[in-house]
Amino acid sequence: MTRQERAQRVAEIVKSALERDAHDWPSFINGQCSSDSAMRTEVESLLSHYQAGDDFIEKPALHIAAETFVREGAYRVGQIIGDYEIVSLIGTGGMGEVYLAHDRQLHRRVALKLIRRGMDSADIVRHFKREERLLAGLNHPNIAQLYGSGMTADGVPFFAMEFVEGTPIDEYCNEKQLSIPIRLELFRKVCGAVHYAHQHLVVHRDVKPSNILVTTEGEPKLLDFGIAKLLETDSSRDLVRTITELRALTPEYASPEQIRGENVTTATDIYSLGVVLYGLLTGHKPYRLRTARPDELSRAICEDEPTKPSTAVANHDGNSKFEIRNSKFLKGDLDNIILMAMRKEPSRRYASVAQFSEDIRRHSEGLPVRARKDTWNYRAAKFVHRHKVGVAAAAVIVLTLVAGVIAASWQANRATRQAKLAAQARDRAQRRFEDVRHLSNALLFDIAPKIERLEGATEARQSLLTQSLKYLDSLAAESGEDPALQSELAAAYEKIGDLQGNPRNPNLMVLTDALASYQKANEIRRALLQRNPRDREQRRLLANNYRVLGDLRWQTNEPVQSQKDSEAALGLYTGLLAEQPESPELRLGLARTNNDIGQLFSTNEKHADAIPYFVKAIGVTEELRQQFPDKIDILTCLAAAHQGLGNALSWTGQQKEGEAEMAKAIEIYEPLVAKNPNDSNLRSELYRTYVMTSSVYESVNDTLATEYAFKALKVAETAAEKDPVNLRANHYLAMAYSRVGVTLPNIGQAAESIPYLKKAVSIFEELVGKETKNRRYKLQLGLAFLRLGDARRKQDDLNGALEDLGKAVAIYSELVSNDANDNASLKNLASAHKSLGEAHDTIAQSSDEKKPFHQQMAERHFRNARDIFLKLQAQKTLSEFDAKTLEETQAAVLKYRRQ
């Protein structure tokens, strides 16, 4: 046989073998190459590389290439940035890119951190510069050091820092199978670095193993001060919030106060260090979780006691790779030390990292440690103490309100000299507590409903709200474990939430506060259900709570969480309806939730997905209407469903059907508003329907579109005149101005639209200033700028257009950077880029002097717009209309490429 023939023969045998069962291979090979041992060796060698279900090279090479393209950053290998030459991209994050680079002056390797292109919004730049400033103040052998900073030729800030090559501390300890004393020693070095940062007024806030790399020399290095906080300045507060929004924490190592969004101090790092040490010594996580859901983890961090480290090791299942199994090392001191660092209350942890570290040293040297078991006595004592204070506080409030009626009974504390007096005082304090409870109930449930549907009552509501919240918080501190009181408390929080922003009630629209109140109630209700899962009433109340939470989050533009809440409500309602299919209240709740989900989908441009929910809502409410023909709640729900369906249909190409649905909604609302002229709630629904009808007619029948816009404006003006400080009335007024501003140019009155749009901008700016966290206001302010910019551009006020559109881009960039799922903002960002591109393009055609600049800017904005549209297209969230916009954008990009 020639070499070639042998090769063919080997291939033939192997191929045939592969078609047989692996058990048959030995006999098959024997039969095929009985006398040729060289061939047998070759065949056996090849078959030994067989792996069942092997996906080796099964994915096309393009997938692998895509991986490397993904790793490609915006900067090229060999590119010079300042003193540095880029060697390779190490990693990319949401906003930054990190490159390995060569320092051409000092001939050393550095890690170069740059802001990603297109992410250079003011907030991110500020955040980035802050990280740099923090690092500049830190010079410690166990902290990755800042070498220098600068700006690229196109104005992107960067900084260079020590390039750390190492292994995360947990992996390092396990790979090297280090003993406990060595682990402790290594950990104390990390403590040294964190303590050093604290001494320089920097809290790291994200201490976790992947931020602690151990070099080949065995030195731990603390990295990533990306979300660190400067303790010294007040101005850092806003920033800290921004940054937390920009980047989620790693919950596993986050402290209870971080989970709750409370103030972060050095104690926060102590907690995270405690979790790190826990992991290093036990190989386990501190909390036992039944599910892998993040909210379960958050709950455990805030509520559960961690499993004792020694117990965690003792319960070891034997499957883990972890090597240290002797729980006796941990029992006693180390248990106490770790648990002290991880206490829920920041004030009860170690006072400093140095103290924590010192306790570890003392333990290692056999000396007594500071940490003590967290005893039951301590907890009980603390509870009693809290109780006393709470009683006194509640009494004080009543005193100030019901002056003269009650004497200075709250002086219980001062009366301790005489036991009898003290006992009397306590009794009286207890009675005061009951008084407070009744008073707050009366305020919330008797007085509030009477004024809540009245026009012009905003200030009265405001003061009611402030008083009630005061009572409520003192009640919350007192409520203890009593289920009836707990449920009452939840209801009261929800009531407050309704006043603060339940979209179905006229109110002050402090949505973020409303959200907080409803969440407090949600937690209480869930805890109650956990104790008594069969409590039907509590399930119903929780369903309502989730429904409102979902709706509030739709309003604050948090689509993902909103959907989760609404689906939770849907699940609860469905379960309850299986038990009580006739309940009108549950049926209405179900219909409303369906409306909410439909609305949510529509807001995120998923109109086709929205349709079935509206249809379901209509089905359920129509049945209800047969039974109860005059109930306002049912009629408004039905009208809202028609309105939502009409809008969704018109977006999915079913124009006529859409118009018919809008007409049905108007047909319900108009007589209702006429019959209830003081009901501001109904009026805003009518207003919304007019706005949406106007939008349904847009570009189909622009005369009608304008007509409905003016109808909406009239309704909004009436409401705002009656109640000028009402945020929602102002919100609607701004939206109506904006709507009119959009429709006028379509009927040839472009110049007239500008004053309306300017009014919209100024109201939205005011609203954003009042409620900085409300994403929906920002979204609409951006939209107003976008429209104003477009109108000015069409009126040849190009510089004005550049300014407005630039603001729109800034607003949407910020929104998108805070919520990657916010498709509405993403689409508007693309539109703003496209308009900016067009404005620059127009200027470039007329000016000589700055022509190249404007051309360059035009191209950049067109590209940005196109990239975003393409992304939306890939997610199938691009409407037919936007698809056309994408085509125009692509054409514009192409035009520039050819130039």
Next chain:
Amino acid sequence: MSPLPSQDVTQILQEWSGGDSNAPARLMPLVYEELRRRAEGYLRRERPDHTLQATALVHEAYLELVDQNRATWKDRAHFAGVAASIMRRILVQHARTHNAEKRGGKWEKLYLDETRELCRERPPDLVALDEALQAFAVSYPRESTVVELKFFGGLEANEIAEVLDVSSKTVLRDWNFAKLWLRRELTGQSN
């Protein structure tokens, strides 16, 4: 409508089919730049499934590139063969540059703040695979073509069967055999 300057691409492809062996080198930067740029635009918004989306994009760009030039090829088989071969060259060249940038291949140990998740998985090394495939082709030319068409060209077994004018079963047998051979070769290298 393609963002690629299509006249250039068409011309280069024709020159290459006409025997100009330098053509792929000229084509590469065009395709490369387009892929990179689009991947970047895509990833500007970080999402958990970003890799997949980037892959979809790369595919899309590739299809745009090849589809509009289909007409200029003699037949489907010829076209598929050339396309796979071009992709092989481009991707291997890209990987080669990329590897050089890594300098020493300590990739998976270079953790730095936001980088970790990207560093976990190590895909098969395209450069090594390309070399192994060249060695494989000496004894097994048809089997190596199957690998080129499937792995680099992204063709399905039935399409490969059509291109090579053999049965699908043969393609599958060749593929399974090739995988063993290449895996052995690559394992040997890394040891």
